[in-house]
Amino acid sequence: MNPIKIAITYGGKEINDKEKELQSRTRLPIVNRAQLSADFVDGFLYYSSQGLRIELVSKINQGPLSVSFNTLEKRARDSLFGQNLIKALGINKGRRPKILDATAGFGTDSFLIACAGSEVSLFERNTIVFELLQDGLIRYSLIGAKENRIASRMRLYHMDFNDIESNNWTPDVVYLDPMFPRSSKNSLSKKPMYYMQKILSGKTDESCMFEMALKIAKKRVVVKRRANSPEISKRKVDFVYKGNSNRFDVYLI
Secondary structure: OOOOOEEEEEOOOOOOHHHHHHHHHHOOOEEEHHHOOOOOOOEEEEEEOOEEEEEEOOOOOOOOEOOOOHHHHHHHHOOHHHOHHHHHOOOEOOEOOOEEEOOOOOOHHHHHHHHOOOOEEEEOOOHHHHHHHHHHHHHHHOOOHHHHHHHHOEEEEOOOHHHOOHHHOOOOEEEEOOOOOOOHHHHHHOHHHHHHHHHOOOOOOHHHHHHHHHHHOOOEEEEEEEOOOOOOOOOOOOEEEEOOOEEEEEEEO
16 A cells, blocks of 8 residues: 655645644645645645644545544543553553553553553654654643643654664563554544554554564563454463453563
């Protein structure tokens, strides 16, 4: 699948400083929104009162997407320590392991991890996803003291997990959530998944990621899979937390 073409757009007569800085970091073309053409790009990034947003030029109108953690706060309050993700990572009210999220995406799982009290390092290799996530983290941290404490536990890195120096990282737990294979049901019904599948290109080398995770994790590696998907490796899973649509395979070190 070829990578999609994304541009940065601005609505005023001149490009402002934030848009210039975004263009400098991403090296994406920047055009006036009035001159935007579907023949030129597949989607565009722009700043609004809701922060940095992305919108795709598509027959399927999903509307714009920005990263917002406010919508996750209810989920973080509702029996957080009883959720399979938190249990699989070994987090409980007396234990807060350090987590490395090797496939951060839009940061949903890492946010829940931080709400549970653990520090989490987020790795995201895609420039566009990284910029959206970073913008969402900054905005959330500015809401208030509580939000700033949660955001401060989330350290975001624009890096490919497979390219890291293993000696420089010693997390208690490595969490892997390789993107699920494309399916019409999931990609069209959930906006974040739809956007993620459109933005990301190239196949993730799951086996390399898993071997790297085993090398640097001190206590366990946790892999998120569809409920009925095969294991990521031939290595025996130590135990599983299974939900209706997905499961968490736990490999002890």
